[in-house]
Amino acid sequence: MKLSRPILRSLLALSAFGLLGSVACSSADDDAPASATDVGQQTSGDATGGDIDDLTGEDGAGADAGAQQDVTVEGPFTAKLNLPASSFNYADPNLPNHFKTETLGFHGQVPLMNADTTPANNPTTDTGATLGRVLFYDKNLSKNRTVACASCHKAEFGFSDNAVLSKGFDGGDTGRHSMGLTQARFYGPKSFFWDQRAKSLEEQVLMPFQDPVEMGMTLDTLAARANAADYYPALFKAAFGDEQITTERISLALAQFVRSMVSTGSKYDLGRKKVSKRSDDFPNFTAEENLGKKLFVMPPPMGGKGCFVCHSGEGFIATEATSNGLDLTPSTTDVGVGGVTKQPSDSGTFKVPSLRNVALRAPYMHDGRFATLEAVIEHYSTGVQASPNLGVPFFANNGKVTQLNMTDLHKAALVAFLKTLTDVAMTQDPKFSDPFVK
Numbered sequence: 225m226k227l228s229r230p231i232l233r234s235l236l237a238l239s240a241f242g243l244l245g246s247v248a249c250s251s252a253d254d255d256a257p258a259s260a261t262d263v264g265q266q267t268s269g270d271a272t273g274g275d276i277d278d279l280t281g282e283d284g285a286g287a288d289a290g291a292q293q294d295v296t297v298e299g300p301f302t303a304k305l306n307l308p309a310s311s312f313n314y315a316d317p318n319l320p321n322h323f324k325t326e327t328l329g330f331h332g333q334v335p336l337m338n339a340d341t342t343p344a345n346n347p348t349t350d351t352g353a354t355l356g357r358v359l360f361y362d363k364n365l366s367k368n369r370t371v372a373c374a375s376c377h378k379a380e381f382g383f384s385d386n387a388v389l390s391k392g393f394d395g396g397d398t399g400r401h402s403m404g405l406t407q408a409r410f411y412g413p414k415s416f417f418w419d420q421r422a423k424s425l426e427e428q429v430l431m432p433f434q435d436p437v438e439m440g441m442t443l444d445t446l447a448a449r450a451n452a453a454d455y456y457p458a459l460f461k462a463a464f465g466d467e468q469i470t471t472e473r474i475s476l477a478l479a480q481f482v483r484s485m486v487s488t489g490s491k492y493d494l495g496r497k498k499v500s501k502r503s504d505d506f507p508n509f510t511a512e513e514n515l516g517k518k519l520f521v522m523p524p525p526m527g528g529k530g531c532f533v534c535h536s537g538e539g540f541i542a543t544e545a546t547s548n549g550l551d552l553t554p555s556t557t558d559v560g561v562g563g564v565t566k567q568p569s570d571s572g573t574f575k576v577p578s579l580r581n582v583a584l585r586a587p588y589m590h591d592g593r594f595a596t597l598e599a600v601i602e603h604y605s606t607g608v609q610a611s612p613n614l615g616v617p618f619f620a621n622n623g624k625v626t627q628l629n630m631t632d633l634h635k636a637a638l639v640a641f642l643k644t645l646t647d648v649a650m651t652q653d654p655k656f657s658d659p660f661v662k
């Protein structure tokens with residue numbers, strides 16, 4: 225088993241506190257079956273039979289002619305936009321203090337702000353994110369003008385999709401379950417997608433456009449479409465100082481909008497502001513929610529279930545991709561990060577999205593296999609498999625896993641706690657809503 229530095233540090237900290245007790249930290253490598261060597265790469269489009277040859281050419285025209293056709297045959301696009309006279313506030317989300325301080329004092333539980341993915345050259349501005357919002361909801365930017373980013377990242381579902389797989393512009397299925405975007409701004413490794421194949425958010429936001437299943441465009445047709453819309457010049461000017469429309473600026477603006485999707489007003493946050501340590505009982509929580517919180521944020525030797533090791537800090541984000549033992553051997557069609565890095569030690573590991581707004585975004589996991597939070601908890605209680613790269617603290621020993629075996633009371637409490645991470649005020653905030661007037 226590969227122990228990452230942050231997780232190792234948490235474990236060392238726990239043992240320094242005398243907390244680890246007799247929990248064995250053994251390696252699964254010793255006896256586990258050799259991890260998949262025939263790792264297959266999957267992009268969100270591969271599994272769906274998207275017709276790559278037909279991306280830009282229309283009626284047999286070549287790629288360049290196709291791009292030309294978009295400019296000459298289509299447009300100008302007009303639309304009525306419902307935007308406020310002075311921009312909504314995106315630049316300063318007024319982050320609470322608990323985002324800036326260390327949690328619990330365990331090493332590895334760094335302040336959330338340390339995991340900010342905002343690059344120096346693309347700070348979020350109100351006008352930049354406003355442009356990003358329009359791009360995010362604009363169906364003109366998919367090949368047959370039927371799908372926008374928001375088609376698969378719906379605000380009411382925590383900016384994810386309630387379908388197991390989402391439908392692309394031509395009705396094809398995505399290769400994986402859509403990811404929620406709440407708190408996507410924060411992730412130490414700064415990489416995106418379940419398999420972390422995008423190295424930055426700026427890189428990521430241009431990929432759905434070019435995905436043969438999702439939006440079916442090329443960067444050339446994307447720029448042509450945006451240039452053919454009469455509502456963009458003013459928005460680009462406000463955001464970047466002049467009316468020039470480029471794919472680079474589209475990337476910057478979309479990344480700003482996605483980064484502005486920060487939740488700070490959940491029941492959890494309201495309670496957290498009232499106590500100095502998050503392990504203290506929150507005054508606004510029911511007894512069940514406080515029990516669930518304790519189970520979540522405490523290590524097993526202290527009566528907890530150790531969820532915080534992988535869903536860490538105030539963002540409930542991970543410090544790296546890992547495996548929560550969904551399958552005994554990584555699937556041959558989707559080995560997650562291993563498909564990108566080709567490293568056996570990454571086979572079957574996936575990015576862990578922030579758990580904020582998790583109750584809004586069933587189904588769960590990269591393949592949407594669990595329909596409810598109860599099913600997720602049952603997995604952690606009795607279903608964890610001794611996958612070769614299983615993360616701590618599910619200690620695998622001789623191919624066996626120490627199951628958490630939770631009582632019904634504990635399972636219900638964990639679900640109740642996860643629901644306190646819901647922030648409906650955020651998902652219903654007009655600044656994240658569809659600006660196109662129908």
Ligand code: HEC
Binds near residue numbers: 372374391402416439
């Ligand atoms: C047809 C559905 C669909 C469309 C359209 C779509 N997405 Fe996604 N999105 C997904 C799926 C599915 C994933 C996970 C894919 C994977 O990991 O292989 C995803 C993942 C992401 C992620 C990664 C989140 C993380 O934490 O790593 C971001 C960010 C994102 N999408 C933003 C966008 C933006 C911006 C657009 C528009 C340009 C867009 N998406 C269009 C389905 C869609």
Ligand code: HEC
Binds near residue numbers: 404530575591614638
């Ligand atoms: C070993 C690290 C690890 C631990 C410990 C862990 N998880 Fe997870 N969790 C993950 C990973 C990895 C995923 C995503 C797996 C995938 O989709 O392949 C995940 C996904 C989830 C999801 C679904 C998120 C989504 O958007 O689909 C929930 C809910 C969840 N975990 C709750 C918990 C709870 C509750 C606990 C404690 C009982 C816990 N986790 C402990 C690693 C962990």
